[in-house]
Amino acid sequence: MQTGRTWKSVLGLALAALVAAGASAPVSAGDDIWQDIRRDVFDNRQVSEDGLVTLDAPYRAEDAAVVPLTMHIPASAGAVKSLTLIIDKNPSPVAATFEFGEAAGKGDRMLSTRVRIDSYSNVRAIAETADGTLHMATKFVKASGGCSAAAAKDADETLANLGKMQVRTFDSADAKDHTPNMREAQVMIRHPNATGMQMDQVTRQFTPMRIVSEMDVRRDGARIFKMEGGISISENPNFRFTYVPGSDNLIEVTAKDTEGKVFTATSAGKAS
């Protein structure tokens, strides 16, 4: 996974990219980055920007360390295997990959999270439908410094509460905008999601990377989605999503961070 890179190798890659860019044909810089990502992440497969998926993002971010992004997949898309969230200019462009399970359903689907954005960048949501084709929505976001920013407004509180979780389901009335029979839920985890790029200048050391790298979200035992996350997900990772209601609508979440710590919680309020 790309998130395992240290900042030094990120820097090395950036330098290499600069050298390469200087030598390559005059393609626009933004497109160049995207073509590299398409090659590395999607094995050069065709990605069509056909309007099937939509992405809501603020044009100018209020806080580059906490930029809300919302993705919509309509019922017309049918079954969707996965959704990949890309931030072109971040040190590690793949922000997260979501693999959907049966409880995600095939109706109008929504997934939203909050990310860090390091410089003015294109943000992309790419869905892979059941037939194996890739569909992309792109938004340009003006934000800078999200990855090296010290987001913690109260650094002691963040550490003291690490691993605390909250799982919330919303009344069906709240999901009335969606195709009938979809519900919404939200998962929040107290976690610094440290990028490894935030420097402690007292010690002149980079705060080691520590992120929520995996998360499995189920409803009554059936998977809604499984996430692989990177350093671009904001501190206190926050996900809100639709799901198909079941018998008990018990949402269960298991998350794991890069230190191997496992966090679990359910919508019944039992957190461990």
Next chain:
Amino acid sequence: MPQHPSIGRQIREVFPNVTALLAVALLLAFTSLARAVEPLPVEEIAPGVFAHHGLYEIFTPRNSGDTSNSGFIIGKDAVAVIDTGGSEGVGERLLAAIRARTSLPIKYVINTHMHPDHLFGNAAFAGEKPEFVGHAKLPRALAARGDRYMAINKELLGDAFGDTRIIMPTKLVDDRLELNLGDRKILIEAQPTAHTDNDVTVFDEKTGTMFLGDLLFSKHTPALDGSIRGWLALIDKLAARQDIQRVVPGHGPASMPWPQAVEAEKRYLNTIANEVRTMIKQGKTMSDAAETAGMSEKDAWLLFKEYNARNVSAAFAELEWE
């Protein structure tokens, strides 16, 4: 009748190229003007207590970072400076304002919190060899943000950024610290997380004057970078204090009556907290809240567009954990 030659003609006769002479004279005059530091305007708000009223603006090359209030207190033996403005240049002008009034040593430079508009003038005081006083959590906060603060503000201020650099505190306050300026005691109190997680207040016992730093905004939209719950709780605690006669806000008039001064800020923060709580209960999102919460306060504040949505987002991220 023969006329006496005019004075001008006499000079012209002596100095044939008078235009060049004038140009040289003007150039010299401007050069020395540019070198002399223009003292920052300050007001004596209580005997021996001075405050500067910063502009209600964000950093621009034009304002050089003079966008926050600062001040100083003169005792029998020494001077304490409270905040230093947003660039070395503003700090130099504050130093000039102090030196226009006293030659006593500047023993303490107190930074009320981590934000650049309040402490980027520190460098101008380094030559005075004071103790730089701050909250025990200030070094960590600056360590985490220093590089970004430098980069962002260099871009905003352009040439006016000058030799601005970050000076870390040399004396930390984790609870209370009393300083004696000679027949004048001032009390520094480390506050719990409110505007930031490293706010200190500075109280001059002699005159009952409290420098609140950015715990108090007036006219300028408050900026939340700590805890909205903590800030509201602290406002109530400070408003109940009987020993405070007047306060100096971090942004607002140089001197304000207490506790009336804090009413507008309290109303603004309560409005945001209440509206955001309601929206969280209704299942609304952070983006929904950023667009609508607090809008009833729009006309009551300056720089509302620059700060409100961000405050709402920060409040949302805090209150959704309640």
